[in-house]
Amino acid sequence: MQTEAYVLTAKDAPFSLQTVELLEPEANEVLIEVVACGICHTDLAIQSGAFPSPFPNVTGHETSGIVVKVGSGVKNKDLKAGDRVLCSFNYCSACKPCKTGHPAACEGFAAINFGRQRSVAVGNKAGIRGPNGEEVYGAFFGQSGFAKHAVVVENSVVKVPNDAAELKTLAPIGCGFQTGAGAILRRLKPAKSSSVAISGLGAVGAGALFAAKYLGIETIILLDVVPGKLDMAKEFGATHTFNARDADVVEQVRKATDGGVDYFVECSGNVRALEAGWAMTANLGTLLSCGTPGPGVNPPFGIFENLVACKTYIGLCEGDSNPPEFVPFLAKLYAEGHFPVDRVSKTYSYKDLDKALHDMHSGEVIKPIIVFKED
Ligand SMILES: [Zn+2]
Ligand SMILES: [Zn+2]
Incomplete structure (x- = not known):
């Protein structure tokens, strides 16, 4: 079928809205009409090419949508059009x-x-054809949701009970959001009496902050370099906030927590933030990376120094989420008011992608969501 998609034709090329041909879903794929994509x-x-992936391609991996067609081999027999x-x-x-x-x-x-593998051996590995018949890679995180329609690998599809309006808010x-939330709820599971520091109030940091507040953690520290975000963090339940640019921020945090935090969750992917985080983590404490600067960068602390301080370093992808369970759980927390993703998001028409990108870069909005299907 024909649809519109934002295509990246080459490294550093702008997102360009093109009419493309979406090939039929294979046995274990699902065709969806995209509602929104973060x-x-x-x-x-x-x-930018920082993460290697073949071009031309369609990105977008925080997609919500409505099922149009279910492949014949999809294991979830509950899944149907609509x-x-x-x-x-x-x-x-x-x-x-x-x-x-x-x-x-x-x-x-x-x-x-990143390599955009579809789960079946199919003739056209890419799944999308561009305006001149060229192969365009889909299946980014199994979905490629920067489009009005997407063929999604069944593993990437989670059925939820939410209404159409909520699908926009919950797309990301x-x-x-699950990356930060999962770090707290699935991996660290901190005791109420512990101290948790979160570095960077982006979507990942917000997910971690909402989760820490939900658990009732006594000391929740939020670090960022944008003063407005520190104010926001207080509204969301941070008990202490610090400007990560302060020259003595490590001493400030260590002083506020009697020698360092029990858990430090690094969400920004900034190596200097991780280095400061290691120094802010108490002996016997745990430092967790759920943000990354990209492949090939080593942790900025010594093995000996880490050993004698008895610290644990954890790398965690996607918050150790098992999406069929964790995504509906977070959607439920949202409905109960414990996971207010709407307060850090803003929706834009799909025609205003440039404005959304601008607002994301300027820090005006934490999570821009592109709406492909208006009511
Ligand atoms: Zn992502
Ligand atoms: Zn596997």
């Missing part, structure tokens, strides 16, 4: 992490999601 820094990392879905990452289903309920730790994660839950 913009994530990972999309921009594909555009169902509302939120999308998340794709995974192989066959490796040990996948088989034990940890698909975010899938051995094939990078190859499948399956990536940035």
Whole structure:
């Protein structure tokens, strides 16, 4: 079928809205009409070439939509046309992490999601044809949602009960927000009496902050370099905020927490923030990275120094989310008022992508959401 999609024709090229041909869904794929798609820094990392992915391609991996057609081999027999879905990452289903309920730790994660693997051996690996018949790669995180329609790999589709208006707000839950929330709720599971510091109030940091507040953690510290975000963090439940640019920020945090925090959750991907975070983490404490500067960068602390301080360093992808369980759980927390993603998001018509990108870069909005289907 024909649809409109934002195509990246080459590294550093702008997102260009093109009429493309979307090939029929294969047996284990689902055709959806896209309602909305959040913009994530990972999309921009594909555009800049920081994360390798083949061109030309369609990005977008925080998609919500309505099912149009279900492939004949889709295992979830409950799924039918008209169902509302939120999308998340794709995974192989066959490796040990996948088989034990940890698909975010899938051995094939990078190859499948950035390499745009569809789960079946199909003739056209790309899935989309451009205006001149050229192959355009879809299946980014199993979805490629910067489009009016998308063929989504079944692993990436999560059926939810939410109404059409909520589908716009909740579109980004399956990536940035679940990454931060999962760090707290699925991996660290801190005791109420502990101290948690969160570095960077983007979507990932907001997810971590909402989750820490939901658990009733006594000391929740938020670090950012934008004063307005520090004010916002207080509204969302941070008990202390610090400007990460302050020359003595490490001493300030250590003083406020009697020698350092129990858990430091680094969400910005900034290596200097991670280095400061390591110094702010108490001995016996845990430092977790759920933001990344991209492949090939080493942690900025010494093995000896870490050993004698008995600190734990954790790398965590997508918050260790198991999307079929965790995405509906977060949608439920939203409905209950515990996960107010709407307060850090803003919706834009799909024709205003440039404005959305501008507002994201300027820091005016934490999570821009592109709406492809108006009511
Ligand atoms: Zn993302
Ligand atoms: Zn796997």
